[in-house]
Amino acid sequence: MSEVLIEVAGLTKRFGILSALDNVSFELRAGEVLGLVGESGSGKSTVIRCLVGLAQQTSGRIAYRGIDLAAATAAERRQYRRDVQMIFQDPYSSLDPRMTVQQILEEPMLVVGGFSARQRQERILHLLHRLGLKEEHLSRYPKHFSGGQRQRIAIIRALTVEPKVLLCDEPVSALDVSVQAQVLNLLRDMQKELGLTILFVAHDLAVVKYLCSRVVVLHHGIVEEAGTVDEVYGAPKAAYTRELLDAVAEPDPQAERARRAARLKRLAAIR
C-alpha cells in the first residue's frame, strides 16, 4: 500500500459541552481520494478545520508523513502548509472581493516564496488554460464570475503552489446542479494528472461513490464505518450507513411513474 500522508489519530474536539469530534481516526494515503461523509453537523468541516489549523483540537494527533504537527519544526510546518491546500464550500465567499483574479492566484506563491515573477505568471497561465479560463479573466474581480468559474479559480489558487494534498469541503454543494459535474470532473482529472491526494467531504453519497476509492462515515463526531467504496456501499456494516444509503437510494422508475400518475389524477379531480 502507498505511503500514509496524513494520519489522524484520536482526534477529539469539544465546543463547550458539545463534542463535535470524538476519537476520530483515519489515514489519508498518497494518491487516493478519500471520502468523508455524514449528515449536517456530523463534524466533517471540523475535521478539515483541525487539519488546516483553523481550529485547535481538544486532543488527538495529526501527523504529516509521520511527523506530529504539534511537535513539528517551523520549516516542517511551512512545508505542510504548502503541501496541503484547501477548497472551500462556498466559492462566493472564499475569494477576496477586492482582489483581481491575478492577485488572488498570485498570493499563495508570494507567501510560499521562491517563484520569480515569470514563473508565477507561467504557472497561473498554464493552470488557467488547463481549467478552462482565459487570460483576460485575470484583471477581473470575483463578482464577474459564475459560481462554477469561481470554484475553478479557487482550485487554481490551491494548485499554484504544487500541493500534494487537497482538502475539499463540499466543493460543489453550493453550485448549480448543472455545473457540479463539470467541477467534479475537473477535480478528478487534476487528481489523476498531478497525482494528488484528496480528502473529499460531502453529504452526497452519489458524488462520493463517483469520485472516491475509500470512504469514512462520520456520525455525531464518531467514525461509524470506514472502508473501500465497494465495501461500504455494497455491504454497509453500521446501521447509520444503511440509513444514509437508503436516504439517497435511486428512485425506482416504476414507482415514480405510478406516483406521478396518481398526482395527475388528483389534480384532475380538483379541476
Add this chain to the structure above:
Amino acid sequence: MTIDNAPFDRVSFVGVLSRRLFGRGGPVVDRLALVMVGILLVLAVVGPWLAPHDPYAVDPIASLEPPGAAYWLGTDDTGRDVLSRLLAGAPLTILSAVAVVVGSTIIGVFVASVATLAPRWLDDALMRCTEIFLSIPSLVLALGLTAVLRPSLTSIIIAMVMALWPATARITRNILRETMTSAYVEAAKIMGVSRLRLMLRHALPNSLDAIYVHASMELSGTIVMISGLAFLGVGAPPPSADWGSMIAQGQDFITTAWWISLFPGLAITVAALAFGLVGGAIRRINDPTSGRAQ
C-alpha cells in the same frame, strides 16, 4: 453571467460613488446628497475667494440690510455681508470638521487594527481604554480639553479628535473582527499569509466601506458639534466668521433681522444632512439586500 461592462469597473469607493451619481436608477436623495457634499467641499476650499464683499469690513451705513440685490443674504448689525461671511466661514466649519474626522479615523482605525492583531490581553486593555473615554460625553470632553489647551481652532480640533477616536476605534474593531472571520480571510490564513498582510491586504480593504459610512456620519455630527462649540464661544476668536458664532452674533436680532442667524443655521443643517445622507447612501450601496448589488 460573466461580465458587465460598467463604466466604473472597480470595486472601490470612488467607483461605487460615481456609479451611484452618474449611473441610472440611484435614488434621487443619494444623488442630491452627493452633489451637496461635492459643492460643500469645493466651497470649503475656494469659498473665501468667492465672497462678493469683504466679510470683515464694518460698514455702519449698511447695517441690518435685509436680503436684497446688493446684499443677497442681508447684512449683520455692523454692516458685514452675511453671504460673504458664510463663504469665508465655510473652511472654518467644514475643513475643521473634515480634519477632526480624518484625525479620529486615522487614530481609531490604527488602534482597532492593533487591537485586532494583538494578543487577547492587549486587545482587552485597548478596549477598556476606549470605554473610559466613551463614558465621558464627547461634548463635555471637548469643552474640558479646550479649556486646558489654549482656546483656538487648533485646540478645538485636537480636543474633538480626542473625543471622537474611541468610538471609531470600537466600531472599526468590530468591523475588522467580522471581516477576519470571512472565508477569504481564512483561506489566506491557511495559506500562511502573515497577520500583518492579512490585515493590510484583506481585512482593511474589505472593511473600508463600513469605515467610510461611519466617517461620513461622524462628519455630520462633528459639523454640528463644532458649530455648537463656536456658538458657546469656544472656537476661532471673534472676527472670524464660522457658522456657529454667526448664529450667536445674530441672536439679539432674531426678531428684527432674522437673516443674520437663519442662513448660517441653514448652512449647518444642510451640511450635516448632506454628509449624513452620503453615509446612508454608501451603506445602501453595500447592503446586498438593497437590490442593486450585483
